[in-house]
Amino acid sequence: MSNRREFIVQVGLAGGALASSQVMAQGALVAETEPAAAGLGYKADAAKADKAKFPKFAAGQQCSTCALYQGKAGAASGPCPLFAGKEVTAKGWCSAWAKKA
Numbered sequence: 001m002s003n004r005r006e007f008i009v010q011v012g013l014a015g016g017a018l019a020s021s022q023v024m025a026q027g028a029l030v031a032e033t034e035p036a037a038a039g040l041g042y043k044a045d046a047a048k049a050d051k052a053k054f055p056k057f058a059a060g061q062q063c064s065t066c067a068l069y070q071g072k073a074g075a076a077s078g079p080c081p082l083f084a085g086k087e088v089t090a091k092g093w094c095s096a097w098a099k100k101a
């Protein structure tokens, strides 16, 4: 019994270490269906932004041109402070988009 417990604890620790190293290398992508993402109208593809609901959307607006986007130039995705610990796609969009200065 105690061996089994130890095994579970060790697997748990290894799994946790693996998960955190993956987050450091590249966070999981934000899902459009997550409450925070859905609330902001986030779409992984800016072309799919709900233009009826968000009339301020204009072509050219996407995460990579947003002031909040923290991804590296040319990367397919990067962190956004609105979605802590996760990444948004460079081509994504949400209603909090703000022009990069």
Ligand code: SF4
Pocket: 042, 062, 063, 064, 066, 067, 068, 069, 070, 080, 081, 082, 088, 092, 093, 094, 095, 096, 097, 098
């Ligand atoms: S705030 Fe900007 S970078 Fe973050 S999801 Fe919205 S458009 Fe993308």
